[in-house]
Amino acid sequence: MNVGPSHAAPTYITLDPPPPPVNPFDSLYKYIAKTIRYPLNSRKNHVEGREIVRFKIVNGKIENLKVLRSLDADIDAEIVKVIKSFNGPAGAIPATYDLPIAFTLQTNGVKIVENTPDKNKVKANDQPVQIVDVKVNNVTTGLMLEEIVVTGYSI
Template sequence: MKLSKTVSARLRFCQRRMDNRLIAYTFGPKPSAFVTPFFQSSTLKQRILMLQKSETNRWAIVKYGFVALFTFSLFLFVAACEDRAKQDVVNNKEITVSGQIFASDGIPIPGANIVLNGVQRGTTTDAKGRYTITVPANGTLLISFAGHKSQEIAVGGKTVVNARLAEGSDGTAGRFSGQTTDPNRPAEKLTAEQDKEGIFTVVEKNPEFPGGMQALSDFIAKNMQYPEAARRAHVSGKVFVRFVINTDGSFQDVQILKGIGFGADEETIRIIKAMPRWKPGTQDGKPVRVRYNLPIKFDLENQ
């Protein structure tokens, strides 16, 4: 049975189309990446190898975690060290600190000692109890005055440091060291004709009245002659006096820093000059001249 020409032509077209598809599939582009080619031997081999591969060792996971934690901790440590170094630079920076020192009753104390802890640097308050000193921002100030308990105050970067000293004695007044003069005046030195030593205000060991501070208080109370003018005017208060104790324990340059008048200032000077010689102060184990500040209390009620 012979096929018609039309059918024969269609069969030849279909055969050529199939041949072209086979050639295109064999040598043409690979199938789309969105279709999983399970029939490809290379991909199938990879999947079989992955299925046969053992699970990751738990100890390896722990090690990886430890390494990551150590790296992170090291980063934090380095950052903290950098911050600490920057903070140390700030803390060691010199700043100017000023303030005022008061007694327990709120009255300013002239002649109080302000010393930088651990360094031979210090100053004294003026007649209004004010002072100015240059210290590191992280320094500590030691504040003392005869007849009052000493205080230790951290600067903490503050530029104003005030203090109130309670009456009494804690035995620490003679432990501070340093050399200074009144901050409102240039350094005062004795002339070569008088003495080559300087006048200290803060020394390793302060001058001492024979018998100590209690004996000094007893001497003042026993020898004080309450001024009649102050008695009539009912005047009480403290007279702050400054004087120089020489290397032999004698006195000179007695000055009233802050008085109350009515004859109390003159009586204070008389008491100082009537005192016996003191044990001189020492610096580096040697006697030195020391400028000493002392409050003399006039209390009418106890007379």
């Protein structure tokens, strides 16, 4: 009689890979993408460039929203309206965040660059330029989020 350990072949199971980590700002990004509109007057005046808004996450909600870098009043108003109307969960850790939102115009496949703050200017037909600011108006920024790009068509 054999009383030693059994040498049965090991049993393997196949596990699905874990899901990718969830970005706590995904719902905000999707909401902005679905809701924001390039203001008509800004399109008519060929205003484009990058705005930066700052806000705090407190108890899962967006508070203290302010525009740090402005392109024009119509774009400011659109961004503030959209972000303030977001009522989904902001599942990020409580902190101050900076959100860059780029507004870019196209006409017949050619990029238009007019009325753009010099710091953000690119030449026609160039690829978008990634600008990461450490300071805005000599103020240290909050945690920088991924940039959102809003594309409109020239009128």
